[in-house]
Amino acid sequence: KNEVEQSPQNLTAQEGEFITINCSYSVGISALHWLQQHPGGGIVSLFMLSSGKKKHGRLIATINIQEKHSSLHITASHPRDSAVYICAVMRSGGGADGLTFGKGTHLIIQP
């Protein structure tokens, strides 16, 4: 079983819809990252959070440490939001300090 699980794997929605992408993890973490990858391949860091909620424009990220769960929400979705959204965790307690990634959610927003 992967340490980081995302759902759904694929999501197609209409412009304007409210989007939710979920991430569950099974290890202790020091932080959780939400990343965006466009078809060209580049990766952009959207959020890094260790508790509570963060908001940037139309994007909102929340995390529940006790339940080991995070969500990424997109309000008033737009075709330019079409991308792969990747959840990644930084494990706590020493060892490797790189990120452990989920498999990503492929989001398509249709006009």
Added chain:
Amino acid sequence: DSGVTQTPKHLITATGQRVTLRCSPRSGDLSVYWYQQSLDQGLQFLIQYYNGEERAKGNILERFSAQQFPDLHSELNLSSLELGDSALYFCASSVGNSYNEQFFGPGTRLTVL
């Protein structure tokens, strides 16, 4: 633009060859991370350097090695290349060690024929 640069953007080579990928971190960042993204494995952490020293190792093969130079740029060396090494290789940088946001470079797409 994240401020992290990677060269080359694309690299095509043959099996058995050796290549070097280069990464320059954002100004002021001391940590460099290398990641591999392949179709079957997804994104995987390879190795991290902090201020010139190896800090952590992930799923890096013995045929791969890396280093970080005094000017903080980093190189990832891939040798005895196999078809399965074809992937996107990203580097990322952060200000400090584990608990800082990471900024990703544009990646190097390696194709092994």
